[in-house]
Amino acid sequence: QVQLQQWGAGLVKSSETLSLTCAVYGGSFSGHYWSWIRQPPGKGLEWIGEIYHNGETNYNSSLKSRVSISLDTSQNQISLKVRSVTAADTAVYYCARVGSNFYYYMDVWGKGTAVTVTS
Amino acid sequence: QSVLTQPPSVSAAPGQRVTISCSGSSPNVGNNYVSWYQQLPGTAPKLLIYENHKRPSGIPDRFSGSKSGTSATLDITGLQTGDEADYYCGAWDSSLSAGVFGGGTKLTVL
Numbered sequence: 001q002v003q004l005q006q007w008g009a010g011l012v013k014s015s016e017t018l019s020l021t022c023a024v025y026g027g028s029f030s031g032h033y034w035s036w037i038r039q040p041p042g043k044g045l046e047w048i049g050e051i052y053h054n055g056e057t058n059y060n061s062s063l064k065s066r067v068s069i070s071l072d073t074s075q076n077q078i079s080l081k082v083r084s085v086t087a088a089d090t091a092v093y094y095c096a097r098v099g100s101n102f103y104y105y106m107d108v109w110g111k112g113t114a115v116t117v118t119s
Numbered sequence: 120q121s122v123l124t125q126p127p128s129v130s131a132a133p134g135q136r137v138t139i140s141c142s143g144s145s146p147n148v149g150n151n152y153v154s155w156y157q158q159l160p161g162t163a164p165k166l167l168i169y170e171n172h173k174r175p176s177g178i179p180d181r182f183s184g185s186k187s188g189t190s191a192t193l194d195i196t197g198l199q200t201g202d203e204a205d206y207y208c209g210a211w212d213s214s215l216s217a218g219v220f221g222g223g224t225k226l227t228v229l
Contacts, residue, residue: 035218037218037220044121044205044207044220044221044222044223045156045164045207045209045220045223046220047209047217047218047219047220049217050218058216058217059217060217061215061217094163094164099166099169100169100170102152103152103154103169103170104151104152104154104209104210104211104218105152105154105166105169105170105209106154106156106164106166106209107166107169107175109163109164109165109166110163111162111163112163
């Protein structure tokens, strides 16, 4: 049974870089896209982007200039970086497995990491 | 402003039925598959429906999904107090080349 464990700094200063990591346990890393989604306090879900096991990425156009998603296949880990953060980047960040790229759904989710951008 | 449109809230009494709509357009709901997620307070979203109408193992058949044209619907029958949660629809958007979600619907079981 696939599980996702995520971690990273919970407080990030404005204009600095937010960095989070998500480790995949109990399943195959390959053959899936791995996505990042965030949820600002009291608001809905926002898709940030995704990475395939071959390194191919897709990003939300509104965040593309500041976001990068990478993977470490030797460690079965996916990483997210968001540069030049502002208060608007304060959110709970989730990593999730895309169960099927054709049917497009997220079938396994991490517990989420709350990130607050401070001034 | 979310790409997919959901009602902000719905409510019904225990045992009753509720329907949550998800309206999109051709690049997303119209030509791709819809999924639904349940988010209980303080927890991560959980996959409820995929491929428009399929349920993952462990999801009771009180939850059902359907799609017609550019709209999708989540039906919940036999409402229980434990169903109180936020519900989100999601899909791939072929025009944006991105995943998209609805704004979420808060279900209150009165």
